[in-house]
Amino acid sequence: MVIIDALIAAAAFGAVWTAASARIVKQYERGLVFRFGRIREGVRAPGLALITPGLDRFRKVNMQIVTLPVPAQDGITRDNVTVKVDAVVYFKVVDPVRAIVNVQDYRFAVLQVAQTSLRSIIGKSDLDDLLANRERLNQGLEIMIDSPALDWGIHIDRVEIKDVSLPESMKRSMSRQAEAERERRARIISADGELQASHKLSEAAAAMQRTPAALQLRLLETVVEVAAEKNSTLVLPFPVELLRFLEKEPNGDADVASLADLDAVKSASRRTSG
Secondary structure, eight states: OHHHHHHHHHHHHHHHHHHHHEEEEOTTEEEEEEETTEEOSSOBOSEEEEOOTTTEEEEEEEOSOEEEEEEEEEEEOTTSOEEEEEEEEEEEESOHHHHHHTOSOHHHHHHHHHHHHHHHHHHHSOHHHHHHOHHHHHHHHHHHHHHHHGGGTEEEEEEEEEEEEOOHHHHHHHHHHHHHHHHHHHHHHHHHHHHHHHHHHHHHHHHHHHOHHHHHHHHHHHHHHHHTOTTOOOOOSSOGGGGGGGOOOSSTHHHHHHHHHHHHHHHHHHHHHO
């Protein structure tokens, strides 16, 4: 009976010992064992890890990528514009021993470096760079933060500038500038259209000058178009045939053209009077 009690007690002690010494390390974690304050060699891989209760202290380190928002930082750009910029940092632990031993709180340390680096970037950049060249600024921030983070066993995956807040006066100034730029472009486009139209009109005038009959036909077409309007009255102060005496036709086709023009004018007159 005593032996059975001893076996039961030993089994119970073994179960308690095993429960106290067993640690579960998840797939995205790594385990560190400290014995009397000194880290033991070897990082515990995912799975079951055993320690000595009372002697060892077990600590888990998350190896996942951490998303760390950087609060908005006030600063003055190189062109003397007050802005407020916030960002986000993506990092992960690559060396769990250095991340725990070399720095007290690696999250807080990365946050402080990110804030100071962001302020430094703001002071070195123009407003146009903050608004248009964010990719280059993101790379610069990543390099500035990654340099000290490597000593802590941290790798900066990437850094992104989230938002750039401007004062209301600057927003109004930029709005007026954009409006003036759009108006300038509209005027340039209108001027280009006028220039092209003047070139075409010049070519048409030159062609009509070489062929006077074409000018008369165009005049008659205009008369017909005006006469087609029911609410318009066409007044011809002198016969169109008198214009033929001011022209010098090279051949006898002028008489035929005059007759055709006269018929068109008579038709237009009848349509107007009707």
